Amino acid sequence: xxxxxxxxxxxxxxxxxxxxxxxxxxxxxxxxxxxxxxxxxxxxxxxxxxxxxxxxxxxxxxxxxxxxxxxxxxxxxxxxxxxxxxxxxxxxxxxxxxxxxxxxxxxxxxxxxxxxxxxxxxxxxxxxxxxxxxxxxxxxxxxxxxxxxxxxxxxxxxxxxxxxxxxxxxxxxxxxxxxxxxxxxxxxxxxxxxxxxxxxxxxxxxxxxxxxxxxxxxxxxxxxxxxxxxxxxxxxxxxxxxxxxxxxxxxxxxxxxxxxxxxxxxxxxxxxxxxxxxxxxxxxxxxxxxxxxxxxxxxxxxxxxxxxxxxxxxxxxxxxxxxxxxxxxxxxxxxxxxxxxxxxxxxxxxxxxxxxxxxxxxxxxxxxxxxxxxxxxxxxxxxxxxxxxxxxxxxxxxxxxxxxxxxxxxxxxxxxxxxxxxxxxxxxxxxxxx
Amino acid sequence: xxxxxxxxxxxxxxxxxxxxxxxxxxxxxxxxxxxxxxxxxxxxxxxxxxxxxxxxxxxxxxxxxxxxxxxxxxxxxxxxxxxxxxxxxxxxxxxxxxxxxxxxxxxxxxxxxxxxxxxxxxxxxxxxxxxxxxxxxxxxxxxxxxxxxxxxxxxxxxxxxxxxxxxxxxxxxxxxxxxxxxxxxxxxxxxxxxxxxxxxxxxxxxxxxxxxxxxxxxxxxxxxxxxxxxxxxxxxxxxxxxxxxxxxxxxxxxxxxxxxxxxxxxxxxxxxxxxxxxxxxxxxxxxxxxxxxxxxxxxxxxxxxxxxxxxxxxxxxxxxxxxxxxxxxxxxxxxxxxxxxxxxxxxxxxxxxxxxxxxxxxxxxxxxxxxxxxxxxxxxxxxxxxxxxxxxxxxxxxxxxxxxxxxxxxxxxxxxxxxxxxxxxxxxxxxxxx
Numbered sequence: 001x002x003x004x005x006x007x008x009x010x011x012x013x014x015x016x017x018x019x020x021x022x023x024x025x026x027x028x029x030x031x032x033x034x035x036x037x038x039x040x041x042x043x044x045x046x047x048x049x050x051x052x053x054x055x056x057x058x059x060x061x062x063x064x065x066x067x068x069x070x071x072x073x074x075x076x077x078x079x080x081x082x083x084x085x086x087x088x089x090x091x092x093x094x095x096x097x098x099x100x101x102x103x104x105x106x107x108x109x110x111x112x113x114x115x116x117x118x119x120x121x122x123x124x125x126x127x128x129x130x131x132x133x134x135x136x137x138x139x140x141x142x143x144x145x146x147x148x149x150x151x152x153x154x155x156x157x158x159x160x161x162x163x164x165x166x167x168x169x170x171x172x173x174x175x176x177x178x179x180x181x182x183x184x185x186x187x188x189x190x191x192x193x194x195x196x197x198x199x200x201x202x203x204x205x206x207x208x209x210x211x212x213x214x215x216x217x218x219x220x221x222x223x224x225x226x227x228x229x230x231x232x233x234x235x236x237x238x239x240x241x242x243x244x245x246x247x248x249x250x251x252x253x254x255x256x257x258x259x260x261x262x263x264x265x266x267x268x269x270x271x272x273x274x275x276x277x278x279x280x281x282x283x284x285x286x287x288x289x290x291x292x293x294x295x296x297x298x299x300x301x302x303x304x305x306x307x308x309x310x311x312x313x314x315x316x317x318x319x320x321x322x323x324x325x326x327x328x329x330x331x332x333x334x335x336x337x338x339x340x341x342x343x344x345x346x347x348x349x350x351x352x353x354x355x356x357x358x359x360x361x362x363x364x365x366x367x368x369x370x371x372x373x374x375x376x377x378x379x380x381x382x383x384x385x386x387x388x389x390x391x392x393x394x395x396x397x398x399x400x401x402x403x404x405x406x407x408x409x410x411x412x413x414x415x416x417x418x419x420x421x422x423x424x425x426x427x428x429x430x431x432x433x434x
Numbered sequence: 435x436x437x438x439x440x441x442x443x444x445x446x447x448x449x450x451x452x453x454x455x456x457x458x459x460x461x462x463x464x465x466x467x468x469x470x471x472x473x474x475x476x477x478x479x480x481x482x483x484x485x486x487x488x489x490x491x492x493x494x495x496x497x498x499x500x501x502x503x504x505x506x507x508x509x510x511x512x513x514x515x516x517x518x519x520x521x522x523x524x525x526x527x528x529x530x531x532x533x534x535x536x537x538x539x540x541x542x543x544x545x546x547x548x549x550x551x552x553x554x555x556x557x558x559x560x561x562x563x564x565x566x567x568x569x570x571x572x573x574x575x576x577x578x579x580x581x582x583x584x585x586x587x588x589x590x591x592x593x594x595x596x597x598x599x600x601x602x603x604x605x606x607x608x609x610x611x612x613x614x615x616x617x618x619x620x621x622x623x624x625x626x627x628x629x630x631x632x633x634x635x636x637x638x639x640x641x642x643x644x645x646x647x648x649x650x651x652x653x654x655x656x657x658x659x660x661x662x663x664x665x666x667x668x669x670x671x672x673x674x675x676x677x678x679x680x681x682x683x684x685x686x687x688x689x690x691x692x693x694x695x696x697x698x699x700x701x702x703x704x705x706x707x708x709x710x711x712x713x714x715x716x717x718x719x720x721x722x723x724x725x726x727x728x729x730x731x732x733x734x735x736x737x738x739x740x741x742x743x744x745x746x747x748x749x750x751x752x753x754x755x756x757x758x759x760x761x762x763x764x765x766x767x768x769x770x771x772x773x774x775x776x777x778x779x780x781x782x783x784x785x786x787x788x789x790x791x792x793x794x795x796x797x798x799x800x801x802x803x804x805x806x807x808x809x810x811x812x813x814x815x816x817x818x819x820x821x822x823x824x825x826x827x828x829x830x831x832x833x834x835x836x837x838x839x840x841x842x843x844x845x846x847x848x849x850x851x852x853x854x855x856x857x858x859x860x861x862x863x864x865x866x867x868x
Contacts, residue, residue, distance in 0.1 A: 065499035107541015
């Protein structure tokens with residue numbers, strides 16, 4: 001038996017705003033950051049659990065404060081009991097009635113709870129000697145369903161239906177695992193499409209993306225329609241008429257504006273429009289989806305929890321689900337999201353990029369392929385080639401596909417040297433608005 | 435010209451869990467708390483702006499950290515410029531792209547922004563020598579509409595429509611102000627209905643509520659149906675068949691359970707069911723509202739922002755709007771909420787209680803009466819007789835009506851002695867879950 005003896009947090013910020021990498025219509029100068037959590041035990045194995053919340057700079061200290069406030073829930077816990085019942089581990093954190101008031105189940109506090117849950121999964125996977133995707137894909141349907149909090153979901157999916165979905169995918173798990181390890185998982189790239197880049201850089205990066213074997217690229221839009229039309233035309237001319245190009249407005253528009261703007265870009269044949277409006281606007285997404293069909297609506301990176309995902313699906317406002325590894329309440333809540341997508345027959349194409357999001361979220365898609373959806377059709381994981389060098393097991397893409405991670409853990413551990421080098425020491429790298 | 439020279443925060447917690455005051459189906463042991471903000475300037479008048487976020491204990495430190503992170507936005511600002519354009523003051527805080535990532539517009543960071551906005555309103559009202567409600571009710575329709583961020587609202591209400599709503603209420607402002615000052619504003623009481631109370635205490639408090647002149651009481655429900663039926667029967671027998679009794683489930687149920695439970699209490703004639711399910715579940719509220727009519731659905735104390743309020747109205751999921759003074763982005767966003775309620779013809783009955791929520795939210799209902807809805811029909815403000823003694827200008831109710839505040843400010847300033855006495859010094863008053 002072992003005990004959690006240390007819960008350490010760090011405020012880590014990378015000065016990405018200096019390069020304009022990651023600039024979009026709503027986020028002109030992000031400093032990619034991580035509120036980073038390390039859980040240590042007194043077990044002889046010396047294994048640690050690592051996880052983080054991704055932020056874009058200011059406020060990363062608030063996210064760290066939220067992680068700090070979970071220390072009392074974790075310190076002294078029996079590790080084997082906690083890791084042996086991860087459904088209860090989620091409830092220990094997410095159902096704390098006083099902390100719940102700060103959401104409920106949304107924003108800073110919920111993301112912190114998600115990181116704590118994910119750090120436990122990292123530790124559990126390391127103890128099992130398996131990458132997280134494979135640990136999950138080896139669990140029984142009943143074990144998997146026990147991880148999920150069905151509160152507020154039962155009008156869309158019941159635990160019994162969830163068990164049936166997992167059972168239906170049990171045949172072929174071994175074959176799909178072998179196929180996954182051999183072939184990898186499809187990726188698409190956002191690297192060409194940031195708003196801060198010159199037309200020449202856009203064109204060069206589009207050409208490189210095709211040459212590198214990516215099956216799809218994505219362009220940021222929404223700041224200026226004339227610019228968007230010019231940039232989309234350049235991208236389309238560069239990649240050819242049949243190559244899928246997604247567009248991403250990062251919540252820039254109201255409902256009416258979204259419909260007009262997307263229709264004004266329709267001639268360039270976007271495969272989806274991502275985050276056309278507020279991630280909270282279920283009915284707005286549904287109205288947009290109806291008005292721009294057959295162009296699809298994709299969203300999720302800012303969807304706060306399973307309850308909003310549920311409604312986006314119920315209302316027909318989400319044609320592509322983009323889960324994020326650090327926005328919701330961790331692996332457990334993302335399994336709920338994957339179940340909802342399976343129930344409603346919507347493909348999951350996770351949001352990634354930032355710091356460590358590729359490393360983390362890939363496990364969920366790979367688990368989904370082996371144990372739930374059983375298909376890669378229309379599925380791919382976003383890839384941005386930034387900041388991977390700071391991770392112990394960096395995500396890697398070859399010929400447009402994620403290389404399947406085989407190292408034990410959830411992929412969320414940063415290099416100690418990077419943690420030390422980029423720990424925030426109080427100077428603002430980004431600009432404070434005047 | 436003056437400048438903001440100090441932004442001070444305090445973590446204030448009252449040990450209310452020891453008394454079971456405030457216990458409900460989701461919040462068994464709240465420690466009513468305030469993340470408290472004081473803004474000071476170098477002006478000779480010595481006036482300060484005070485505001486807070488209400489929480490229920492653990493995590494109040496996270497909320498304080500969120501207030502602290504706004505210091506850089508406020509310190510050194512030109513006070514006259516800031517207070518002279520409160521629409522821009524909101525945008526300065528709510529549109530910070532890096533902080534926005536932590537929501538967007540929800541949870542800890544958004545509530546902190548709301549408190550900063552409210553502290554500026556408190557200072558502005560004190561400088562004007564007016565209570566906040568009267569300061570707002572003296573502004574022109576154009577000035578009021580300039581306070582509101584219409585982003586994500588224009589599919590439901592445009593700035594032009596908002597101006598028209600305010601203009602339509604301009605005639606009669608003076609008469610309604612005089613009437614308000616003379617007659618007060620209707621209150622209802624939740625004091626009898628907490629789950630932790632004995633049947634004898636419930637009956638006694640119901641009797642007292644009627645004797646005190648309240649036009650409505652509210653009971654907490656949702657922990658146990660047999661208990662709810664027994665308690666509701668006692669309350670109904672005590673107050674008589676025609677007296678309005680609201681019930682409040684504090685988000686306890688899934689959609690199907692809400693419909694069954696409320697219908698199982700229908701014989702006791704509840705006037706509304708409050709928070710039947712997750713505050714995020716717009717479609718769920720709409721389904722419940724359809725299935726339990728003519729019993730009305732009330733919600734709002736945990737509704738994160740104007741975008742969710744908009745949808746609850748669009749979907750027919752909210753028959754009574756319960757704004758909260760410290761959940762959304764402050765006075766500015768609550769004016770947006772009042773406009774949405776006016777547009778959709780739904781009465782606003784604010785959530786109050788906690789620490790200082792009565793003191794703060796009353797100003798919004800009174801402003802609404804004078805300058806927007808122009809009516810008190812079906813409107814009332816919740817009142818709970820707790821912790822008012824800690825405020826410089828405590829809310830007061832006489833004969834079931836709020837006494838109209840006339841002191842300058844927003845009502846949100848606590849007594850210095852209370853701030854000192856209840857500043858948190860690290861011992862957990864509430865219980866940490868095992």
